[in-house]
Amino acid sequence: MAVEYHIAKNGSDLGEGTKQSPFLTINKAASVAVAGDTIIVHEGEYREWVKPKNAGLSNTRRITYQAADGEKVVIKGSEQIQNWQQVEGTIWKTEIPNSFFGEYNPYKEEIFGDWIVYNPGRHLGDVYVNGMSFYEAETLEQVQNPTKQTEVLDHWTKKNVPVHHPEQTEYVWFSEVNENTTTIYANFQDYNPAEELVEINVRKACFYPEETGINYITVRGFEMAQAATPWTPPTADQPGLLGPHWSKGWIIEDNIIHDSKCSGISLGKEGSTGNNYRTKRKDKPGYQYQLESVFLARQAGWSKEKIGSHIVRNNTIYDCGQNGIVGHLGCVFSEIYNNHIYNIALKREFYGHEIAGIKLHAAIDVQIHHNRIHDCSLGTWLDWQTQGTRVSSNLYYRNNRDLFVEVSSGPYIVDHNILTADYALDNHAQGGAYINNLIRGKMVHRKMLDRATPYHVPHSTEVAGFAVTYGGDDRFYHNIFVGDEALEDVGTAHYNGYPASLEEYIETVHQDPGDHEAFNKVEQPVYINRNAYLNGAKAFEREEEKLAEVHFNPNLKLVEEGTEVYLSVELPDDFERILGEVQTTQTLKRVRIVDAEFENPDGSEVAIDTDYLGERKLAQSVLGPISSLKKGKNYVKVWG
Structure with a gap:
């Protein structure tokens, strides 16, 4: 029979944990609650590191920790x-x-x-x-x-x-x-x-199990702050101010997370699969130790049955020194949405290569959508094994960089996002589909031929092979690119010289004898059509249908009005001349290296048929993230 425990500042850990005789500490309730129980914390400030002891047993038999309705509950690591x-x-x-x-x-x-x-x-x-x-x-x-x-x-x-x-x-x-x-x-x-x-x-965390495998926990409605969290690279134990610590099925929702020294919410790995060995031992590159951590994790039970499948939603995360949300391996099969993330890694008291509003490695089948991410050192960074991942309908602005996808072979989808940083997109990957985005800012496209990284059997953690990043094998459909006289490399012209079909690529590769050498020399195919290029943005030379108004300035702005954000943009008179069709598994060609289709996480066919505002799209719709955009001036609420 499910039990409801209460915690209050006038309680006692010698009490019964009832509403009439509440416990004093959350940890007391955490030590006795079992699957199906609910822990209700009443108003006040709790200076403790909550360490859940027992796990839930399924999605319907959780242990729920929640702030009492209408009451402000703060957990501090200070x-x-x-x-x-x-x-x-x-x-x-x-x-x-x-x-x-x-x-x-x-x-x-x-x-x-x-x-x-x-x-x-x-x-x-x-x-x-x-x-x-x-x-x-x-x-x-x-x-x-x-x-x-x-x-x-x-x-x-x-x-x-x-x-x-x-x-x-x-x-x-x-x-x-x-x-x-x-x-x-x-x-x-x-x-x-x-x-x-x-x-x-004082404390390393606010809410984080010491043991792994504490599954099916819900954390709802708290404010958590001021934890002495350590630096969390993908080759180390990754504790956050709040997180599941190598478990499955957590729901983290409606919380306010701030002032973590390094990471806010961690969905990351644990220490037995590697813990800063590159820095400690100095005998091998971090890349090599990161490869080893993938196989050590597999040996430790890294699978869909045991790890990941978390939900992180409706949280506000700010003023963290390294990441708002971080995770290597432990983030698989998760969903991150409706979060407001800002002021991440801006103090610059320290700096490294593992910094972003959301920084994930091995984001297999992770769905990141409808988040507002601004004023961050980097908005979202997907690094290694980005496969089955979808980044959809997110709002990015005032970041030093908006989106970075690195050394991954896909398939992954980036659709209906608004990206407005001067440095909008780092693409050091392959096998991506960029559909119906609004991209104001430059794109940097790089190959990575010296680091082969894993790819997986679709919708699984099982390693299927390794590949370097040749660049290309990307799809760009129905995007609006907006340039600026102060910016370079806006648009898709950096793909000039790439073949436009797999058949052309194969024919070119096999013109010369040899095996792997030929593949390093020939660019992968790209699939680019029906995009708009405004204010100096430049198109791929072989794009057959496009809207090129290179001298038209859309005066794009994002306007904050209280808790709401509005998109202000002016579009040319012939904006509606070219329409985009709904992209699906059938229209998006398979990625070459992984030999996998673009699909939903459950393996069903994907249809990119919903716009930024959640509106179902017609068979043919205007370019960009919002189906209601029209020629002339537009002023659309995009948050709040």
Whole structure:
């Protein structure tokens, strides 16, 4: 018989867990709840790391953790610190015994791991005044006398980006750890820490099982913040502020997640399949260890029956240092939608190659749709084994880059998205179908002939083979490309010279004798037709039907009005001259390397027949993500 447990700030862990005699801590309820039970947490602030002990048994026999209806429940990985002593002026310090932190001291633990590019000794700790995060100084002197601003080279954009050193904010901290105590110095400026809410990171997570295999958990309606989460590359254990820890069937919905030092929600792998060996051992490249982690995961039971199939929906995620949502291997067969993700990895206190609003490796059959992602270092990054993945009807803006697909062989679908960054799309992959998107910004297209990565039996984690990224084997139908005089490489002209059919490709490859050498020399086919090119965007030379108004400026803007966002765009008089047909499994040719069709996750035929707003499309519809677009001025609500 299902039981309902209650937790309240006036409760006791010696109580019965009823509404009349509630528990005091969520962990007490977590220790006794079993499949089918519900844990209801009442209003208040809970400073604990919730560690679910028991699993649900199926999608209908879950263990549900939820905030009481209409009540604000906050779970924090921090503790309030009140014993601050004034050093001089606006500089204060506090001395804390190391026993306060236990075995995990965030002021001793540095940002560490594979693919870290820049970290001048920064730690997992943080200091907050009234919820505002400080910046960590590199020296005690910087707390008093900030140094000049510096920049770091972004490996992908090849541009210098500002590093938010203490001089860019007046609120800074620095720590010293000895054998017995941790001393934190902070510049509070006009605040008196004795009179304000001052908190520091203490715990690694807010809601994360210590054991793997804690399946079928629902987490609903909480605010969670201020956790000392570690750097989470794909070759390491990947704990987040919130996450299932290598389990199956979680539902994470209607939460507010913020101020995680590194990752907000993690759907990622666990430590036994590799834990920063490239950085620790230094004997092999991270690429090699990542390959090994795939096979170690298979040996550890990585399959649809045991791992993944999570739902992450209706969450607000912001102010995280590395990722809003992260996951390698553990994210398979999941659905991520209706989330609002922003201000990810903008502090730049540290930097590496595993940063994005959503950063997934091995996103097999993952469906990412109807998310609002803005003001991030990178919007969405799908890296390795992007297969059966669909990125649909997402809104991207004010990101340094919007979408990046890397070393994957498909098939994957990117449809009905709005991408507006100057750097809209990184395509270091093959086997993609880009359909009915609005893309304002450049696209960078690269081959990766030195890194063969796995591909899979369709809708499975079973490895079918390996392939390098030859580039091409892409489909671009019914997109609107918008250029800008300050931007290059907008459109599809970078595919010039590529064959336009598989038959042409095969004929060209076999003109010369040999085996694999010939395939490295010949470009893969591309399938490009019925796209619009505006304001300097350039078309593939062999595109037969297109709308090319290269001198027409659509004055594209995204306008925020409170919680709503509107698309403002002007389209040329002949915009409706070319229409697009509904693309399906039948019209989208199979991808060459994987020899697989474009399908739904259940293996059924896919039909790209619903627009950005959820409207069913006619047999022929206008180009772009919204079926109601028309010539002249358009002003359409796209969020809220």
